[in-house]
Amino acid sequence: MSILAIIPARGGSKGLPGKNIRPLLGKPLMAWSIEQALASKYIDHVYVSTDSEEIAVIARSYGALIPFMRPKELAKDATSTADVLIHFIKEIEGLGKKYDHILVLEPTSPLRETQDIDQAYERLLANPDARSIVGVGVVESQHPSFCVSLTNEGFLRSKNDFIVLRRQDIEPLYYYEGSVYLSDISTFKEKKNFYHNQTLGYVFPKWKALEIDDLVDFINAETLLTNKKNL
DSSP, rough: EEEEEEEEOOOOOOTTGGGGGSTTTTTTTTHHHHHHHHHHOOOOEEEEEEEEHHHHHHHHHTTOOSOOOGGGGGGHHHHHHHHHHHHHHHHHTTTTTTSSSSEEOTOOTTTTOHHHHHHHHHHHHOTOOOEEEEEEEEOOTGGGGGGGGGGGTEEEOOOOTTOOOOOSOOOOEEEEEEEEEEEHHHHHHHSSSSTTEEEEEEEEEEEEEEOOOSSHHHHHHHHHHHTTTGG
């Protein structure tokens, strides 16, 4: 079995300019994902999809492969990740390279670890009914049972008559947290999605389930990585 490991890293970022190459504890943000993938016992090559020459140079310096640049029309704010991945699969197969699975590691999730990648892959292979596996986090303080709305006058309104439930009494819910996306490649080509009824959830602990979108997230990631041994 072989894995097409892709790290999507376009040049433009509105929330945090230069995010993908912004230094995180001394190395570019995307380098964390590259190194995690290269350390996997199941991955031989790690590819980066980018439209930026600067990102390409840095990615190669950390061991990633960039056989071709991403077209500018696939590097816009409205471009879907699925379109980027389908294009990449088509191009890489055109070079004569065939893979059984596709793994996507967003550079904005640097707190995942290599063991998470390997364990997710092993879980997928061990379940004959599964076609993909994605990272999820546990919904805690923002669980729907704790949510209220506000009237135009600012008064609270509740759908459960203001009954305050204990955490242990609510139904466990999970959210897509973005650290790992893994699928058999034929299913991804067909559905153009990692989410469907044959998708497993790989649960990430709270401290790992952080996606960097802005400066606050970046500061939180630095703090968590600095104190990792205490978590």
